[in-house]
Amino acid sequence: MKASELRQKNDSELAKELLDLRKAQFSLRMQVATQQLSSTAQLGKVRKDIARVKTIQREKAAKQ
DSSP states (O other), X not given: OOHXXXXXXXXXXXXXXXXXXXXXXXXXXXXXXXXXXXXXXXXHHHHHHHHHHHHHHHHHHXXX
């Protein structure tokens, strides 16, 4: 997910995206714990996407 795509979304869409990413992160963590995850790089990608969403939310809050 690109930051430019996130900047086009409104606050409620960003909040929903963050919730979805956190659910995905939890699911991936459970897969790691049960040794079902084959590619641990997915966990890092989700973490970075969460950081992107939170950064965009902070930027939008600062503008107001």
